[in-house]
Amino acid sequence: MKRKGLLIVLSGPSGVGKGTVRKEIFSQKNTAFEYSISMTTRSPREGEVDGVDYFFKSKEDFEELIKQDQFIEYAEYVGNYYGTPLQYVKDTLEEGKDVFLEIEVQGARQVRDKFPEGLFIFLAPPNLTELQSRIVGRGTETDDSVRNRMNEARKELAMMNLYDYVVVNDQIDLAVDKINAIVKAEHCRRTRVEKQYIAMLEEK
C-alpha cells in the first residue's frame, strides 16, 4: 500500500496575496508539492505555454468536461471559464505526491465537497492579527475606524469556517514557513497515519 498524497488548498479573501505566497513556495528548491495547472477557455497570452501556464481549451470542450464532472471546481470570469481538472489531481495524489491548489474562496468550497480529507489553509490579512492592539488601542483611532476593523474581522471569521488552518500573511517568508510546517504536521496526523497501517495490516 502506498501513502496517498495530500491535497493542499490555499485560499483566502481576494487581495490577500495568495498568488505571491504560492510563487514563493514553488520558487523553493525543495518543494515537495505538485502544482495543479488550471484549465481555461481564454486565449493564451504572449509567452504562455499550453500545459505549463494553463491547459487551453475551447469553450465547447470545457463545457463538455463540466458535463462529465471532470472539474474539482470551476467558475466563469469575464466570459471565460477557469477550472481545476479532476483527473490530474486524482492521479497525482494516487502516486503519493502532494498537490497544491491556490484558488478563490468560492472554489475552495467546491473542493471541500469532493475532497473532504484535503488540507484547507486560509490565508488571512494581517488586520486580523492587528485586531487585538487596535481594540486595546492607544486612543489614536476613532471609534468608527475600530468598528470598521471589527466588522471586517467578523466577515473574515465567517469565511474561515471551512478551513483547517489560518495563516496570517503579515510577512511572506513567515507565511511560507508556516504552510510548510502545516503540511509536514498533517503527514503525521494520527488519523492519516493510522489509516495506512490499518490498511496494511488488513492486506496481509
Place this chain on the structure above:
Amino acid sequence: MKRKGLLIVLSGPSGVGKGTVRKEIFSQKNTAFEYSISMTTRSPREGEVDGVDYFFKSKEDFEELIKQDQFIEYAEYVGNYYGTPLQYVKDTLEEGKDVFLEIEVQGARQVRDKFPEGLFIFLAPPNLTELQSRIVGRGTETDDSVRNRMNEARKELAMMNLYDYVVVNDQIDLAVDKINAIVKAEHCRRTRVEKQYIAMLEEK
C-alpha cells in the same frame, strides 16, 4: 486577550527514545517550550538540584498534594511517587507559553482528561514504518517473524488511539523537526485561532 500556550505531551511505548528526543529539543537554542519539571519523593542523586531536575518532596507532602488534586498525572514506581504538578502548567499556559511534557503512556491518558485541548504526540518505534517493506518482504523473513512484527504493530496502533499525531523515531533530528512543525502548525489551527478572535470581538 492573551493567546494561551499549548500543552505539548510527548509519549510513546517505553524504550522508544522519548527522553533522548526531549533532550534534543531542549538543547536547541530557539526552543520556545517551557519544560515542566516533575515532582518526586525519591532522594536527590548527586548533582541533582531541587527545582531544576525535580521538585523533591516528602511522601507525606506528595500524598497531601494528591488529595488536593494538584497533579495532572502521577504514578508510583519502585516505592516512589512521580508526578506533574498542575499549578505550574496552568500558570505557564496562562502566560501564553507552550509547556512540554515527556511522560509515560499511562500518564498521557490522565493528562488527556484534564487538558483535552492539549497536543498529544505519539513517538513510534521505526518498526511501524518498516512494516510495509516487511510485509511486502523479500523472502528473507520467516512467517513467524512477520507475524510477530504485525502483532507488535497492532499493539502500537491500539495505543496511539489517544493521540493527535504520530512521529516515527527513526532519526532523531527528523523526529525533532517534525515535532517542531507540529507545534507551529497547531498554533495555526483554525479552531484555536478562531476562538481567540471570537473572544476578542466579544470583549469589546
